Amino acid sequence: MSYFLERIAALDGYTPGEQPSDPAVIKLNTNENPYPPSPAVMEAVAAIRPEQLRRYPHPLANPFRDVAARVFGVSRDQIICGNGMDDLLNMSVRAFSGPEAAMVYPTPTYTLYAVLGSIQASIIREVPFGPDFTLPVKKLVEARGRITYLANPNSPSGTFVPVSEVARLASALDGVLCVDEAYVDFARENCMELARTRPNVLVMRTMSKGYSLAGLRFGFAVGHPDLIAGLIKVKDSYNADAVAIAAAAAAVADQDYREQTRSKVIRERERLAAALARLGLNSLPSQANFLLAQADRPTARELYESLKARGILVRYFNSPGLDDKLRITVGTPEQNNALLAALAELIP
Numbered sequence: 236m237s238y239f240l241e242r243i244a245a246l247d248g249y250t251p252g253e254q255p256s257d258p259a260v261i262k263l264n265t266n267e268n269p270y271p272p273s274p275a276v277m278e279a280v281a282a283i284r285p286e287q288l289r290r291y292p293h294p295l296a297n298p299f300r301d302v303a304a305r306v307f308g309v310s311r312d313q314i315i316c317g318n319g320m321d322d323l324l325n326m327s328v329r330a331f332s333g334p335e336a337a338m339v340y341p342t343p344t345y346t347l348y349a350v351l352g353s354i355q356a357s358i359i360r361e362v363p364f365g366p367d368f369t370l371p372v373k374k375l376v377e378a379r380g381r382i383t384y385l386a387n388p389n390s391p392s393g394t395f396v397p398v399s400e401v402a403r404l405a406s407a408l409d410g411v412l413c414v415d416e417a418y419v420d421f422a423r424e425n426c427m428e429l430a431r432t433r434p435n436v437l438v439m440r441t442m443s444k445g446y447s448l449a450g451l452r453f454g455f456a457v458g459h460p461d462l463i464a465g466l467i468k469v470k471d472s473y474n475a476d477a478v479a480i481a482a483a484a485a486a487v488a489d490q491d492y493r494e495q496t497r498s499k500v501i502r503e504r505e506r507l508a509a510a511l512a513r514l515g516l517n518s519l520p521s522q523a524n525f526l527l528a529q530a531d532r533p534t535a536r537e538l539y540e541s542l543k544a545r546g547i548l549v550r551y552f553n554s555p556g557l558d559d560k561l562r563i564t565v566g567t568p569e570q571n572n573a574l575l576a577a578l579a580e581l582i583p
């Protein structure tokens with residue numbers, strides 16, 4: 236007999252990508268940005284005073300909210316911050332779903348949604364994406380979620396649903412639409428305008444990808460003040476620490492730097508996709524900082540293991556529909572060249 240609730244004992248939990256301790260490993264498995272954060276971030280961290288650590292941080296991370304409000308053209312009460320976007324996803328699952336209210340999302344997608352829903356004993360309704368990851372609007376609406384999640388760009392596919400389609404879904408839903416924009420800094424458009432203007436749209440962002448701050452743990456959500464006020468009720472009291480607030484504020488203020496790294500990553504994404512295709516590894520059109528490449532001979536698993544033996548980590552998902560593919564993070568030109576050279580040797 237387990238001490239745990241039955242649903243927790245039965246849960247597999249979320250499996251994060253591997254974080255090897257050897258710095259020589261070429262890490263193309265967890266979609267981190269290959270470039271360092273803005274110098275302004277390092278200056279903000281260096282400027283932290285002991286007093287800022289002795290005291291609790293601002294409970295709502297207002298120093299960040301004030302900068303972000305200016306950058307995204309919203310008011311402070313339209314923003315809530317979290318300890319990474321995962322924290323915000325957790326808050327939203329707890330606030331909008333449960334045994335009496337469904338959460339809905341198209342699949343395959345970020346596997347954390349299912350884990351968070353299972354912990355909350357939420358009704359979970361998964362709706363398969365249409366062909367080529369088109370948005371199944373009608374089926375999503377029919378699933379009647381109190382909250383519907385859409386990762387856009389989606390992971391692990393990298394595919395992007397046009398904002399006009401997302402707007403159509405938002406209009407048709409009775410519940411909240413949460414657009415997970417973890418990878419949007421590498422996409423051609425975004426849903427921020429929907430979050431600014433629609434009463435039922437939440438847009439979630441992270442500093443982990445576009446701002447090169449996965450180690451910091453900071454994310455934020457934008458939406459109608461009523462949605463934000465409700466989420467504030469379920470958040471931990473001090474869910475963003477003083478160092479993270481200062482660093483994230485500096486990062487979001489430096490949009491020029493974000494633009495520079497974004498352009499470099501996008502340029503490499505297109506080069507890598509073309510080079511992989513020449514090796515027979517075709518990928519879906521990606522608007523993210525990774526590619527989902529189809530591998531048949533050798534199999535995806537064999538390639539994953541052979542690459543790992545050579546010190547190159549990519550992501551392999553041992554699940555139906557994904558087990559013949561590899562998710563490859565776009566690295567620096569040097570990292571991508573090392574990957575391509577290894578693949579050229581491994582593929583007959």
Ligand SMILES: Cc1ncc(COP(=O)(O)O)c(C=O)c1O
Pocket residue numbers: 265266318319320321322345386389390415417440441442443449453454
């Ligand atoms: C689709 C998606 N959403 C959210 C996150 C979480 O981001 P964070 O690092 O801010 O918790 C990730 C992280 O990989 C992701 O892939």
